[in-house]
Amino acid sequence: MADEIEEGKDEEFEFNRDEGCGFGCELPVRYGLPCRHWMYASTVEKCQLPLSLFHPRWHLDGPSVLYDRWVMTWNPELDEEGGPTLASHYTDDWYAAHGLQRAEESALAVLEKLKNLPAGMAELFANTFIKGAESLLTQQDKIHASRERFPLMLPEPLAENSNLRYRKGEKRAMTGLKVAEERERDASRQR
Numbered sequence: 001m002a003d004e005i006e007e008g009k010d011e012e013f014e015f016n017r018d019e020g021c022g023f024g025c026e027l028p029v030r031y032g033l034p035c036r037h038w039m040y041a042s043t044v045e046k047c048q049l050p051l052s053l054f055h056p057r058w059h060l061d062g063p064s065v066l067y068d069r070w071v072m073t074w075n076p077e078l079d080e081e082g083g084p085t086l087a088s089h090y091t092d093d094w095y096a097a098h099g100l101q102r103a104e105e106s107a108l109a110v111l112e113k114l115k116n117l118p119a120g121m122a123e124l125f126a127n128t129f130i131k132g133a134e135s136l137l138t139q140q141d142k143i144h145a146s147r148e149r150f151p152l153m154l155p156e157p158l159a160e161n162s163n164l165r166y167r168k169g170e171k172r173a174m175t176g177l178k179v180a181e182e183r184e185r186d187a188s189r190q191r
């Protein structure tokens with residue numbers, strides 16, 4: 001496309017990096033991936049496509065789901081912060097911190113609501129909140145205990161414990177039938 005624009009075969013288009021693609025391209029809208037308009041912008045800038053144009057789900061270490069709205073932006077600084085440390089932006093630590101912040105916000109919203117309720121309603125609201133929190137905590141303890149008992153890992157490989165029996169002078173292991181017959185014979189001898 002860039003060549004065609006330069007050769008005058010294709011029309012130059014208005015593209016504002018702050019506003020993003022206004023052409024309704026499918027790639028940004030459906031997949032969170034930069035479309036040709038972004039690519040053209042990076043060609044003009046002579047720089048690589050900033051990672052900020054790719055939804056974190058496409059990042060190797062990114063989450064499959066984001067709970068916040070994600071907006072495609074032109075932000076090459078994210079790459080510079082980054083290189084390998086971009087990874088740390090999306091690592092467990094970041095998510096733990098982010099989770100803490102969101103839980104705090106949610107708890108504060110509850111407290112704020114509580115302060116503004118008339119006495120009778122406030123008590124009911126507080127009771128409901130406490131009950132909910134207690135059941136959440138109990139449930140989480142259960143999940144945790146079960147993870148401790150059954151960690152999410154593959155079982156140990158089976159011990160290489162060959163049960164094959166060989167008869168003297170034979171290369172092939174005895175078949176189950178032969179083993180059974182032999183046992184039968186031994187047993188009858190002992191009788």
Ligand SMILES: [Zn+2]
Pocket residue numbers: 021022023024025035036037038
């Ligand atoms: Zn586009």
